[in-house]
Amino acid sequence: MNAERLDRTRSNELDPIWATASVHALQQGGTQGAPIVHEDDREIVHRLVDMPRKVTGISRARLELDHRTIKARESSRRSYALNFKYVADQPEDNPLLADLFFGSEDFRTFSLSHREVLPGMRRKSIGSDLLHDAEQWFAALAAARGEPLLLKIPAAQIGVIHWALQNGYEVEPWDKSLLERIQNHPEQFDIHDVERPDTGVGEQYIFPKNMRDQNIKTAIRLNMTKTIEASKEG
Known part of the structure; x- marks a missing residue:
């Protein structure tokens, strides 16, 4: 992380108590007591956090954290995902500014399955700010569990x-x-824009050189990882 980015992160950093409080509530009672914001046959969504947040270029915005419990179709096993979001407090057309979905792979591993920033809000470090907020929450969770x-x-x-x-x-x-x-x-790879079906926006994907069938599913993927240590405030 460069010095400019580090300074910006520190100046916009939240008091860790927001993460510690919601993690404590989740550890004590699960999602009981958290308001349900959506429910259907496939999932139930509880809102764990809803609070004001300073977001670049937006006069009033909020940080939301949703706990999405997903029931598998052919078994009673349940999985869950954590959805961190910045939303405009006074939306005009689209209130969603940025969101990140982290799915639970196992007890200590969470994988980012979706990342989106509103096109007009890109290149303002908003995605990185939201990622930092998510990491702060996971650090509180690590502290509550007693392991990274x-x-x-x-x-x-x-x-x-x-x-x-x-x-x-x-x-x-x-x-x-x-x-x-x-x-x-x-030059040893084919790197070119492929339109994402969910957004319709072209992004540069990486493929083996001269690969015949080049689409999102056949692109080269790298797993980028970070160990999140327990927060001192936890």
């Missing part, structure tokens, strides 16, 4: 790889040589 957690960012796009590296994530050891090749010898 692992965050993963699966990255198939050049932009996501750079974003993860800038925020202190590292590629897994067995992929370090591949990352070095992508960074230093991009």
Whole structure:
């Protein structure tokens, strides 16, 4: 993380008590007591956090954290995801400014499954600020559990790889040589825009050279990881 980014993060950092309080409530009573904001046959969504948040370029915004419990279709096993969001407090067309979905892979590993920033709000470090808020919450969770957690960012796009590296994530050891090749010898790969079906926006994905079927599913993916230690305030 560069010095400018670090200074900006510190100046906009929340008091860790917001994370500690919601983690404590979750550990004590699960989602009981948290308001339900959505429910259908597939999932139930509880809102764990809803608080004012300073967001660049927005006069009034909020930080929301939703706990999404997803019931598997063919079993009674339940999984869950944590959805961190910045939303405009006085929305005009689209209140959602940025959001991150972290799915639970196991007791200590959470993987980023979705990342989105409103097009007009990009290149303002909003995605990084939201990621930092999420990491602060996971640090409180690590403190409550008494052990570090692992965050993963699966990255198939050049932009996501750079974003993860800038925020202190590292590629897994067995992929370090591949990352070095992508960074230093991009001509050895096919790197071009592929339109994402969920947003309709083209992003630069990485493919093996001359691969015949080049789509989002066949792109090269690197797992970027960061160990989240327990917060001192936890």
